[in-house]
Amino acid sequence: MDGSPSRRRHASGFTFTLRLRPSSLGVGTSRPATRLEATGTAPGPVDRRPGGSIATPRSSGDPTRVGVLLLNLGGPETGKDVEGFLYNLFADPDIIRLPPLLSPLQSLVALLISKRRAPKSREAYDSIGGGSPILQYTRAQADLMVSSLEDRHGIVARAYIGMRYWYPFTEEALDEIRRDGINALVVLPMYPQFSISTSGSSLRVLQEEFAKRSDLYGPHRMFHTVIPSWYDRPGYVRSVANLIRLELDSFTPEEIEEGTSESQPVPRHVLFSAHGVPASYIDAGDPYRDQIEDCVERIRALLPGEEDGVKVHLSFQSRVGPVEWLRPYTDDVLPSLGEQGVKNLVVVPISFVSEHIETLEEIDIEYRELALESGITNWRRTPALNTDASFIDEIADMVAEALNGPSQSITEACVANNVDNLALESVSSHMEISSAGVGGVGYDDALAGRARLRRVTRCHQGPIHGDSNDGLRHGEE
Ligand SMILES: C=CC1=C(C)c2cc3[nH]c(cc4nc(cc5[nH]c(cc1n2)c(C)c5CCC(=O)O)C(CCC(=O)O)=C4C)c(C)c3C=C
Numbered sequence: 038m039d040g041s042p043s044r045r046r047h048a049s050g051f052t053f054t055l056r057l058r059p060s061s062l063g064v065g066t067s068r069p070a071t072r073l074e075a076t077g078t079a080p081g082p083v084d085r086r087p088g089g090s091i092a093t094p095r096s097s098g099d100p101t102r103v104g105v106l107l108l109n110l111g112g113p114e115t116g117k118d119v120e121g122f123l124y125n126l127f128a129d130p131d132i133i134r135l136p137p138l139l140s141p142l143q144s145l146v147a148l149l150i151s152k153r154r155a156p157k158s159r160e161a162y163d164s165i166g167g168g169s170p171i172l173q174y175t176r177a178q179a180d181l182m183v184s185s186l187e188d189r190h191g192i193v194a195r196a197y198i199g200m201r202y203w204y205p206f207t208e209e210a211l212d213e214i215r216r217d218g219i220n221a222l223v224v225l226p227m228y229p230q231f232s233i234s235t236s237g238s239s240l241r242v243l244q245e246e247f248a249k250r251s252d253l254y255g256p257h258r259m260f261h262t263v264i265p266s267w268y269d270r271p272g273y274v275r276s277v278a279n280l281i282r283l284e285l286d287s288f289t290p291e292e293i294e295e296g297t298s299e300s301q302p303v304p305r306h307v308l309f310s311a312h313g314v315p316a317s318y319i320d321a322g323d324p325y326r327d328q329i330e331d332c333v334e335r336i337r338a339l340l341p342g343e344e345d346g347v348k349v350h351l352s353f354q355s356r357v358g359p360v361e362w363l364r365p366y367t368d369d370v371l372p373s374l375g376e377q378g379v380k381n382l383v384v385v386p387i388s389f390v391s392e393h394i395e396t397l398e399e400i401d402i403e404y405r406e407l408a409l410e411s412g413i414t415n416w417r418r419t420p421a422l423n424t425d426a427s428f429i430d431e432i433a434d435m436v437a438e439a440l441n442g443p444s445q446s447i448t449e450a451c452v453a454n455n456v457d458n459l460a461l462e463s464v465s466s467h468m469e470i471s472s473a474g475v476g477g478v479g480y481d482d483a484l485a486g487r488a489r490l491r492r493v494t495r496c497h498q499g500p501i502h503g504d505s506n507d508g509l510r511h512g513e514e
């Protein structure tokens with residue numbers, strides 16, 4: 038933006054003007070800043086219309102104060118956080134959804150599973166230094182995005198981090214947003230592809246908070262818009278492709294020769310390893326697998342093809358518990374590639390934009406070991422995008438476009454992505470809970486095996502989710 042007013046037309050025909058003005062709202066910057074200011078003039082009740090852009094709440098007449106809320110999963114910072122973090126994760130009905138009759142037991146189920154899983158999980162965190170780096174990376178991304186937003190678009194904004202399962206929780210971020218008087222909020226899940234279990238779950242929390250306090254978060258006080266997924270953004274796709282090309286180029290002529298045989302004419306292989314979800318989520322309308330496949334295809338199009346000696350594969354990692362997850366599983370694909378004579382492999386953690394336990398431990402330690410045992414001798418892994426400059430600019434561009442383009446409310450984003458289409462229907466009267474056989478998501482077979490997810494069509498316009506757990510959340514005072 039160049040400081041001159043830019044006009045946008047709402048789908049409904051209402052026009053308002055965004056103008057840049059000097060301001061002191063900059064975060065972490067001492068130079069003269071500019072403020073995105075909306076100068077919508079028409080009086081009236083509410084100027085956020087479906088499909089319209091973010092504009093100033095009419096009743097206040099305040100200048101627009103822009104906030105960007107980055108949503109992420111969160112992770113334990115030390116070994117003693119692990120059990121509480123796991124409890125919060127398994128208490129989330131978007132991770133384990135019990136049949137309605139059993140939903141009062143969600144906390145108990147979460148308690149049993151988190152207790153059982155904690156030692157193994159703690160060991161994994163110990164192997165990467167004792168805690169998750171996800172918050173540090175998200176903070177760095179937030180700070181750099183704020184600078185890029187100002188440098189590239191002249192938009193001064195504050196960034197907030199809302200984690201789903203550990204500090205700083207989304208509710209804390211909302212407190213800050215309110216204290217800072219933010220009245221135009223862009224909600225950006227740090228998951229490129231939408232899943233009901235990740236972005237959907239975080240949006241649910243926001244929706245609940247907004248519904249509880251419509252006096253604070255209603256459109257007369259604060260407009261919001263959501264960027265539900267962004268796996269198809271050319272800048273993001275290019276950034277990932279660039280990282281892969283760097284790794285592909287690092288194979289030496291000797292390695293290329295070693296990787297070329299009669300049984301394996303393609304010397305270099307790329308394995309996109311996406312976080313899995315239970316297969317039943319996809320049956321219930323979770324767009325995640327389609328978005329992963331589309332994303333991989335877009336990146337593949339920017340890489341050398343088979344004729345240039347590169348072959349691309351996709352698999353799914355990190356499954357938990359006894360239910361069927363998206364296939365093929367990464368731990369099946371690695372041995373299979375080894376059997377096919379693959380020697381040179383670049384693994385790409387495709388659903389993550391920062392390093393954490395599932396890149397640093399699961400891929401770098403467990404899968405690497407499996408690959409080497411399987412005969413894949415020359416192992417590479419692309420780093421997560423982390424603070425990659427072109428990626429940071431891309432998220433800043435997304436935010437700028439979201440502020441100026443048609444808005445999408447949380448409810449609209451949830452409905453468009455089938456959030457709340459999951460409900461468990463128990464097909465058994467046998468509903469005992471036992472920790473025996475609980476291997477992860479596995480509340481035991483009595484629940485997992487004899488219950489199935491079914492598709493329901495329920496589109497809430499108010500609070501989209503009334504059956505939250507009992508309010509007990511580990512980590513909270
Ligand atoms: C796209 C990303 C993710 C999806 C989809 C997802 C679904 C999902 N995850 C679990 C269970 C666990 N996830 C855990 C950690 C974890 N998961 C993601 C991302 C996605 N999860 C991240 C970024 C992290 C790491 C956070 C960190 O600490 O760095 C864990 C805890 C680790 C462990 O004990 O293995 C569990 C458990 C389920 C059940 C699920 C879909 C239903």
Ligand SMILES: [Fe+2]
Pocket residue numbers: 312355
């Ligand atoms: Fe996960």
